[in-house]
Amino acid sequence: MRYESPATTKEAVALLSKAKGEAQVLAGGTDLLVRMKTGLSEPDLIVDIKRIPAMTEISSAKGAFRIGAAVSGAELGKHKALVKAWPGVVEATNLIGSDQIQGRCTMVGNLCNASPAADSVPAMIAAKAKAVIVGKNGRRTVPVEKVVTGPGTTSLKKGEVVEAITLPKPAPRTGDAYLRFIPRTEMDIAVVGVGISLTLQRGVVKSARVCLGAVAPTAILVPGAARAITGTKLDDVALEKLAKACSKACNPIDDKRGTVDYRTRVAGVLAKRAAKIAYQRAGG
Numbered sequence: 001m002r003y004e005s006p007a008t009t010k011e012a013v014a015l016l017s018k019a020k021g022e023a024q025v026l027a028g029g030t031d032l033l034v035r036m037k038t039g040l041s042e043p044d045l046i047v048d049i050k051r052i053p054a055m056t057e058i059s060s061a062k063g064a065f066r067i068g069a070a071v072s073g074a075e076l077g078k079h080k081a082l083v084k085a086w087p088g089v090v091e092a093t094n095l096i097g098s099d100q101i102q103g104r105c106t107m108v109g110n111l112c113n114a115s116p117a118a119d120s121v122p123a124m125i126a127a128k129a130k131a132v133i134v135g136k137n138g139r140r141t142v143p144v145e146k147v148v149t150g151p152g153t154t155s156l157k158k159g160e161v162v163e164a165i166t167l168p169k170p171a172p173r174t175g176d177a178y179l180r181f182i183p184r185t186e187m188d189i190a191v192v193g194v195g196i197s198l199t200l201q202r203g204v205v206k207s208a209r210v211c212l213g214a215v216a217p218t219a220i221l222v223p224g225a226a227r228a229i230t231g232t233k234l235d236d237v238a239l240e241k242l243a244k245a246c247s248k249a250c251n252p253i254d255d256k257r258g259t260v261d262y263r264t265r266v267a268g269v270l271a272k273r274a275a276k277i278a279y280q281r282a283g284g
C-alpha cells in the first residue's frame with residue numbers, strides 16, 4: 001500500500017487520477033481505517049489530505065462560508081460565526097462519535113462514506129450546502145444532495161476529490177436544526193435524522209427545506225414537508241401536515257435498530273421537534 005500526503009489539491013487529484021487499483025482519500029480516517037481493519041477496504045493508494053491548506057481552513061466572505069474538506073468536527077464547533085449562522089449543521093456534525101472521533105472526523109468524510117445514516121448530511125442539504133469537487137478537468141460545485149447516489153456510492157468520478165463544502169449566507173430570520181434518534185444515548189447510528197432550515201417573514205414561514213436521513217438509501221429532501229409549513233406560523237395543523245409528509249416520504253430498512261413502522265413514525269415526530277427549534281432560532 002502506498003501512502004501519499006500531497007501539499008495541494010492539484011497534486012492530490014494527479015495522484016488519484018493515475019492510481020491503479022483501489023485509491024482512497026484519507027481525511028479523519030474514522031470510517032476508512034475501520035473499513036481497512038475489518039478487511040472491507042484494501043486500498044493500493046491512500047491520499048492524505050490533511051496537509052493541503054485549501055482543505056484545512058474555514059473561511060468566510062460576505063457571510064457565506066467555505067469549509068475545507070479536512071476540517072474536523074471539533075474545529076467546526078469552535079468556529080463562532082459558523083455556529084451562529086448554521087447551528088444545525090454544526091450540531092449535526094458534532095453529534096458524530098465521541099470527543100476522540102470529533103478530533104478527526106470531517107463533514108466531507110461523513111458525506112463521501114455515503115452511509116444513509118450520516119448525521120451531517122441532512123443538515124447540510126437543508127442548509128443548501130454545496131460540495132466543491134476538483135478533478136483533472138477542473139472544478140465543479142454541486143449541491144450536496146447530488147453527491148451520494150446510494151449506500152456506499154457517490155457521483156465522484158475517478159480522480160475527483162471534494163475540496164470544500166460551501167454554506168450560503170443565511171437570509172435574515174433563518175434558523176436551522178438537526179435532530180436524530182438513536183437507540184442508545186451515545187455512539188450509535190441514527191435510526192432517523194431530520195435536518196430543517198426555514199426563513200421567516202413577520203413570523204410566517206416564507207421558505208423551508210426539510211431533509212430526512214436513515215429512512216431511505218440516501219438522505220432525501222422532502223418538498224411536501226417544506227410546503228406543509230410554508231405560509232404558516234407553525235401551528236399544530238401545519239406541524240401535523242409536516243409530520244405526515246415526512247412519514248410518507250420514508251422508505252426505510254427494517255433492522256435491529258428499528259422496524260419500518262417505527263422509523264416512519266419517528267421521522268414525523270422528530271420533524272415536528274426540529275421544525276420548532278429552527279422556528280425559534282429564526283426568531284419566531
Ligand SMILES: Cc1cc2nc3c(=O)[nH]c(=O)nc-3n(C[C@H](O)[C@H](O)[C@H](O)COP(=O)(O)OP(=O)(O)OC[C@H]3O[C@@H](n4cnc5c(N)ncnc54)[C@H](O)[C@@H]3O)c2cc1C
Binds near residue numbers: 024026106108161162
Ligand atoms: C466510534 C465511531 C462513532 C461514529 N459515530 C458516528 C455518528 O454518530 N454519526 C455518523 O454519521 N457517523 C459516525 N461515525 C462514522 C464516521 O466517524 C463519520 O462518517 C465521519 O464523519 C467520517 O469522516 P472522516 O473524515 O473520518 O472520513 P474518512 O474515514 O477519512 O473517509 C471516509 C470516506 O470518504 C472518502 N473521503 C474522505 N474525504 C474525502 C474527500 N475530501 N474527497 C473525496 N472522498 C473523500 C474516503 O476515501 C473514505 O472512503 C462513527 C465512527 C466511529 C469509528
